[in-house]
Amino acid sequence: MTRILIRIQYDGSGFNGYQKQLNGRTVQDALERALSVIHKANSWPCTSSGRTDTAVHGLNQAVHFDTPLSISMERWPMALNSVLPDDVQVLQAMTVPAGFHARYDTVGKVYRYRIYTTGSRDVFRRHYAHHVKGNLDPVRIQKAAAHLEGTHDFTSMTSAKTEVVDKVRTLFRVQVEQNGDDLELVFVGSGFLYQMVRVLTGTLLKIGSGEWEPAIIPQIIARKDRIAAGPTAPGNGLYLEDVFYDEESLQAYLRELDEPAGGRT
Amino acid sequence: MTRILIRIQYDGSGFNGYQKQLNGRTVQDALERALSVIHKANSWPCTSSGRTDTAVHGLNQAVHFDTPLSISMERWPMALNSVLPDDVQVLQAMTVPAGFHARYDTVGKVYRYRIYTTGSRDVFRRHYAHHVKGNLDPVRIQKAAAHLEGTHDFTSMTSAKTEVVDKVRTLFRVQVEQNGDDLELVFVGSGFLYQMVRVLTGTLLKIGSGEWEPAIIPQIIARKDRIAAGPTAPGNGLYLEDVFYDEESLQAYLRELDEPAGGRT
Numbered sequence: 001m002t003r004i005l006i007r008i009q010y011d012g013s014g015f016n017g018y019q020k021q022l023n024g025r026t027v028q029d030a031l032e033r034a035l036s037v038i039h040k041a042n043s044w045p046c047t048s049s050g051r052t053d054t055a056v057h058g059l060n061q062a063v064h065f066d067t068p069l070s071i072s073m074e075r076w077p078m079a080l081n082s083v084l085p086d087d088v089q090v091l092q093a094m095t096v097p098a099g100f101h102a103r104y105d106t107v108g109k110v111y112r113y114r115i116y117t118t119g120s121r122d123v124f125r126r127h128y129a130h131h132v133k134g135n136l137d138p139v140r141i142q143k144a145a146a147h148l149e150g151t152h153d154f155t156s157m158t159s160a161k162t163e164v165v166d167k168v169r170t171l172f173r174v175q176v177e178q179n180g181d182d183l184e185l186v187f188v189g190s191g192f193l194y195q196m197v198r199v200l201t202g203t204l205l206k207i208g209s210g211e212w213e214p215a216i217i218p219q220i221i222a223r224k225d226r227i228a229a230g231p232t233a234p235g236n237g238l239y240l241e242d243v244f245y246d247e248e249s250l251q252a253y254l255r256e257l258d259e260p261a262g263g264r265t
Numbered sequence: 266m267t268r269i270l271i272r273i274q275y276d277g278s279g280f281n282g283y284q285k286q287l288n289g290r291t292v293q294d295a296l297e298r299a300l301s302v303i304h305k306a307n308s309w310p311c312t313s314s315g316r317t318d319t320a321v322h323g324l325n326q327a328v329h330f331d332t333p334l335s336i337s338m339e340r341w342p343m344a345l346n347s348v349l350p351d352d353v354q355v356l357q358a359m360t361v362p363a364g365f366h367a368r369y370d371t372v373g374k375v376y377r378y379r380i381y382t383t384g385s386r387d388v389f390r391r392h393y394a395h396h397v398k399g400n401l402d403p404v405r406i407q408k409a410a411a412h413l414e415g416t417h418d419f420t421s422m423t424s425a426k427t428e429v430v431d432k433v434r435t436l437f438r439v440q441v442e443q444n445g446d447d448l449e450l451v452f453v454g455s456g457f458l459y460q461m462v463r464v465l466t467g468t469l470l471k472i473g474s475g476e477w478e479p480a481i482i483p484q485i486i487a488r489k490d491r492i493a494a495g496p497t498a499p500g501n502g503l504y505l506e507d508v509f510y511d512e513e514s515l516q517a518y519l520r521e522l523d524e525p526a527g528g529r530t
Contacts, residue, residue, distance in 0.1 A: 011388045057389075086391045123276045124322075126351045128389065 130237030
């Protein structure tokens with residue numbers, strides 16, 4: 001058996017999230033069905049870096065699976081894409097050691113939340129960005145974001161339904177980017193709790209609109225109660241942008257964030 | 266009763282076309298339901314400039330209806346948008362004379378077909394542009410396009426199922442535009458037959474890929490047989506961009522097309 005790590009992209013608008021479940025169409029279902037077709041098996045399991053919620057998109061999600069087939073790494077994406085639905089696509093495949101694990105071996109993840117405030121809502125963006133009425137002040141959001149960086153107990157910033165016991169996570173960077181008319185919130189962290197990015201975003205929006213002050217962040221964290229934070233922002237503006245398995249790639253990404261926006265691709 | 270002309274935008278991906286029908290969700294259904302809510306009636310009819318097919322988008326579609334209500338033209342879009350689903354939006358409303366007709370009074374329409382050839386298919390564009398494998402030569406397409414301009418019997422370029430008897434139409438302009446990595450085909454005409462823009466596009470793609478020569482166009486037109494033309498391109502890349510009711514607006518649009526792409530908005 002060879003263990004293979006694939007990178008995938010998916011449009012979350014037609015899925016009930018990544019993780020397979022009793023009802024509804026999921027990304028994992030689509031992948032496992034494609035893998036079972038290629039392996040001529042009834043089912044074929046795969047393991048992702050973590051789930052994403054309903055409506056949330058994946059730009060470079062990471063998934064591993066084992067295979068006895070001797071398909072080349074160049075041909076794997078094509079083979080899988082030929083049987084995948086048109087809203088999931090394999091970008092790349094690489095062999096990894098048998099002990100590699102897509103979830104446990106991550107050293108960092110990047111989420112990006114897209115917001116637009118200009119004009120009225122755009123029917124073509126309804127699945128791809130969150131429309132906010134009124135102005136948002138990026139300077140206020142960046143001030144608040146600085147309070148989020150570091151290692152904290154994020155109990156206030158995750159769904160009250162989270163079953164994970166240890167709610168301490170490290171945010172390496174929370175950055176506000178102006179991308180044309182869009183405001184994008186970039187979250188780089190060691191790992192994220194259930195709905196954490198959406199609660200962080202809902203909270204930062206309260207600050208960007210002027211309703212709350214940036215200095216409220218340390219108070220919210222200290223409360224360790226979900227009720228202290230802002231609302232959960234909708235899933236449609238959220239993208240799992242990248243997943244890192246080595247420190248160098250993570251550091252390279254963080255250095256890229258430091259460059260002026262025009263210099264990045 | 267006041268006759269009102271509204272301009273609407275819709276994402277065609279969730280609709281079985283514009284025109285109401287026995288089965289499936291349509292844009293007209295959505296509009297008439299919204300109008301009936303506002304008028305507190307069981308139904309409320311409206312008339313568009315023409316139907317669009319399944320998956321085809323509307324950027325500035327025109328629709329008229331009559332109303333006894335005294336809502337201001339500024340408030341009509343907001344009133345309708347508050348009850349419309351999130352994939353249709355009213356952009357603007359204006360009063361028109363009682364004799365105005367959204368379909369019969371058009372002096373021209375613009376359709377735009379979006380194509381991308383770069384890389385592999387993009388899951389986020391599957392509803393919004395047509396992916397073509399391999400290169401397309403815009404110079405060949407523009408040469409062929411010149412043969413399409415003018416007044417012709419477009420029997421070869423419409424669905425064989427078309428029930429309209431008179432298949433003579435005038436294409437004022439067929440233009441190829443490079444928009445970043447996208448190739449866009451712009452069709453400005455007096456009116457269009459059923460599936461005409463999609464057959465024109467399918468034919469131009471055969472020429473752009475090098476399979477057919479630009480000079481084949483006059484032969485295809487002369488044949489007056491649907492079988493002579495290329496395949497019907499999929500609906501997802503197609504946008505009804507604009508509908509004109511006065512000669513000046515149409516001429517202004519055509520002049521804009523003559524300006525270098527950088528100069529236009």
